Amino acid sequence: MDRILHGPKLLTHIPLVSLGTRLFDKLKEKDDNVLFIDVSTDQKITNKEFLILSYKLAESLRCCGFKQNDVLVISGENSVFYYVPVVAGLFLGMISGFINQTYTKNEFLHLYDIYQPKIVFISSKLLNIFIEEKSKFQDLKIIILDDEDVSGYDTLSTFIEKNYNKNFCIDNFKPKDVNPIDQIAFITSSSGTTGLPKAVMITHDNISMRVNQLYDPRVSLVKEEIVFSILPFFHVFGLVINIAAVIRGNQIIMMKRFNEKLYLESIEKHHITHLAIVPTIAYTLVKSPIFKNYNVSTIEELFCGSNSLSEKVEEQLVELFPNLKCFRQGYGLTEATLGVVMMRTGEKKVGSAGKVVPGMSLCICDEFGKRLGAHERGEILIKGRMVTKGYYRNPEATKNSFVDGWLHTGDYGYYDEEGFVFIVDRLKDVIKYKGFQVSPVEIEGILISHPKVKAACVVGTPDELAGELPTGFVVKQPNVDVTEDELIQYVAERISKTKHLRGGIYFVEDLPKTSTGKIKRKVLRDSFNCV
Incomplete structure (x- = not known):
């Protein structure tokens, strides 16, 4: 026995064509159907409008000398226009790099130095970085993505107006033919929870393979015509969901950022059938005091990725949705274009x-x-x-x-x-207590199940004799009183002795998180080195 687990064979053939070609064909086919609806602003854009913007931008970029394998960077909050530069880049065989718009200046510059882009599409909020480092960006073309009028800088619309060839015949436009196996489509950062992020190369074929699986009935109910997209668009999770939705001809309901009330209202209003979430959203829903006020009976499938849920939280989450047919957790990583392991249908x-x-x-x-x-x-x-x-x-x-x-x-x-x-x-997160391997996720699940705990994280703190001690960081529910001893005892009654919280519990106002909701354990561990 080779001790290797193999997934089943693909049910359908994966076309060996570029993502640009697949997106172009579907956008053209869906025409006047609404593609994006931003529930934060009620802004909408149709497939036809999105396609026209995308190939006008592609032609403008071509007229400015941009070509295959040149890197463009996008950094801004979710919007109906966010993926216009991405799709335009795919039409030309360019590479799109993504940077979290909430990064610090050092984090931003770290990825910029790796990507070495020729042009950037950014939120106006990021302009200070470029102004402060003006000498570094002398030859860089900067486009304002949020359409805010900033003196001295082009917006998406003004860049197109200045550079688009008015004599270009739209009917003759075709995306560049590239080798999907070798051609890089995207470079996106690893999570960076244990240090500065690295830039992961994702090919056209990587994405096509993932799209195939997202709509495989063995790992999806494959019926939703409306996709609810709430994750950051720069993150590979959000990126894959959105690109797949366009290729499938779905309508995308989106939010600029997660808001509990607006999220629940949108499920009810748009009759959402499928949810893709991360653990922090799962914890929010399980603990939500307003959840009961909304009709979520249309939800049939729920997928939770990014990090593991404890068994207790999984059970509580599933109980919230009365007509849920399928709950899936999955395991994946940016380096594998997300899901490598998923719960199968049935x-x-x-x-x-x-x-x-x-x-x-x-x-x-x-x-x-x-x-x-x-x-x-x-x-x-x-x-x-x-x-x-x-x-x-x-x-x-x-x-x-x-x-x-x-x-x-x-x-x-x-x-x-x-x-x-x-x-x-x-x-790197597993706690080593006296030679025993202790999973922090297991302890966190118990802490979260306590009615007075809103959020929790467990890390290992250094100890001369034991190696590391399991230590908790807890955010209390509003207007409640709970003691360290009470929670330590609560955990001790539900778990073996090697996993007890011997490092104690620290009460905090909030837990440090990445933009996708992953808790930054390293920040909490490092806090002990500063004492």
């Missing part, structure tokens, strides 16, 4: 992320590279057509992440006899 195993998706392979290895069998815990390695080509302009990191074609994920897990995969934690 299957359920509490605590598991599911089974390996079609066309991919997975194995578990110990620290020496030996493949492990069922119920043996080790590092997760993956292989397949969704795996990145590597890290952009970082051959050393690429070399260190791949061994014999297998991507080392840095994640810790195991599988059972039926092929269900269980994600324990990030290898």
